[in-house]
Amino acid sequence: MFDRHIICVVGARPNFMKMAPILRALSVNLPSIPVLLVHTGQHYDKDMSDKLFDDLELPRPDINLEVGSATHAIQTAEVMRRFEPILDSYNPHCVIVVGDVNSTLACTLVAVKKNIPVAHVEAGLRSYDKKMPEEINRVLTDQIADRLYTTERSAENNLQKEGISSDRICFVGNVMIDSLLYGRKNAPTVSNILQSFSINSSRSDKFKKYAIVTLHRPSNVDKLDTLSSLLSILIEISEKIPLIFALHPRTKNNIEKFQLHSVFNSENIIFLPPQGYLEMLGLLSNSTLVLTDSGGLQEESTALGIPCLTLRENTERPITIDEGTNTIVGGNRDLILSCVDQILLGKGKSGRVPEYWDGAAAERITEDLKNWLVI
Incomplete structure (x- = not known):
């Protein structure tokens, strides 16, 4: 021994x-x-x-x-x-x-x-x-x-x-992809996830096709102007495709601090608390596109072949752009909306799964x- x-x-x-x-x-x-x-x-x-x-x-x-x-x-x-x-x-x-x-x-x-x-x-x-x-x-x-x-x-x-x-x-x-492939078989369905939060079936029916949103980085959520702009863009996107927004505590606190509560009134956005790993995997696997500032979601969406728009000015994971499904859009409203339109027309990046x-x-x-x- x-x-x-x-x-x-x-x-x-x-x-x-x-x-x-x-x-x-x-x-x-x-x-x-x-x-x-x-x-x-x-x-x-x-x-x-x-x-x-x-x-x-x-x-x-x-x-x-x-x-x-x-x-x-x-x-x-x-x-x-x-x-x-x-x-x-x-x-x-x-x-x-x-x-x-x-x-x-x-x-x-x-x-x-x-x-x-x-x-x-x-x-x-x-x-x-x-x-x-x-x-x-x-x-x-x-x-x-x-x-x-x-x-x-x-x-x-x-x-x-x-x-x-x-x-x-x-x-x-990438060991993150090891976990994704290992856990995917146990991920719950989207309907079960929504049902667990008492979201009625008539409302969840419009979320057969949806985009996933996560925001948590200080550069995006700690300043009033930046957060307000991003939320306005998300409301616009929600008129094109419903959004499921996994709301980080930092982001939630700043929405309340900056009195941006009107975003919660959007009929086409479902706000969920932070999700467990398998729940997030279930939501991601069945999504049409991802809007995020998370590094991990850039990789996971590439592995699953789902277009990802990264709401940052840079990424430490360039392979998700060069070979994968990721596009850096920052907070540029016109670029974000244009990319969403392309994805909804079936013209988003398809990419390929990177080596290893x-x-x-x-x-x-x-x-x-x-x-x-x-x-």
Whole structure:
């Protein structure tokens, strides 16, 4: 029995989707190695976290650091402070981090300073927009992590431009798509989802064809003018195709703060609270198009062949544009409405599924771990 652990870190909702297939692959490909799942508690909604673990068939964390919400500096520092004793107690063989949240960078910093190897899953993605906190986390994590697992080939070019040698980089594909393909069979139907929120059948009948909307990034929802403009555009779109809007708490709070309540009166928009992973997958799989500022939905819509309009000025996932179904539209009203019209005419981007987005990325990661860790 191998007596030193692999520690796997999750901190926020997207991390759960990325870590679930890795844990399954570790149990199959490296069964002799004990695995410790550490949840930093950066995503601190207990009910939502519990639902995600169930949806993803992810084991409950062995340790929860219960960090909770705070400023970026305080949250990062608190994760570091609480994670260090875990490393001292277990002296793990390596630490696996995923994505680009504060927990990713914080745990990497602590481990590297203790000479514990770190593998970063989803390395090399770049928006080249340093106003995004996630971009800072990505760049710094990649500079100091030991093994960098990439989702697309362009990521290696990004890393090499930053002086990172190719022998630290391994192209494995996208573990988010592993979770999508694994969970899709269990996703509920749209009618069942709407029914669970007591939306009557006469109203839900008009949502046989619909678009999905998510908005949560501070650049879109924290300023009155920007949020008001985007909501006005969405109301216009809803006259062309009904919208199902999964409303993030930050967005809901700002709609109320800025007194933009009139958007709730639209007959052609259904507002839902944040959805569980399988519910969101069910809604996405049956949608006509997606309007979002989420990185994960850009990837998932590409994997499913559903046109996506990204309400941002850039993306760290360029493959979804170059090969997939994604179009960057920012907050440009005319461009957004034109793209919606094209999609509704059947002229939206069809794209193709990128290389290694095949449900086997986690297996490639664990196979590489065997060699990298000399197990």
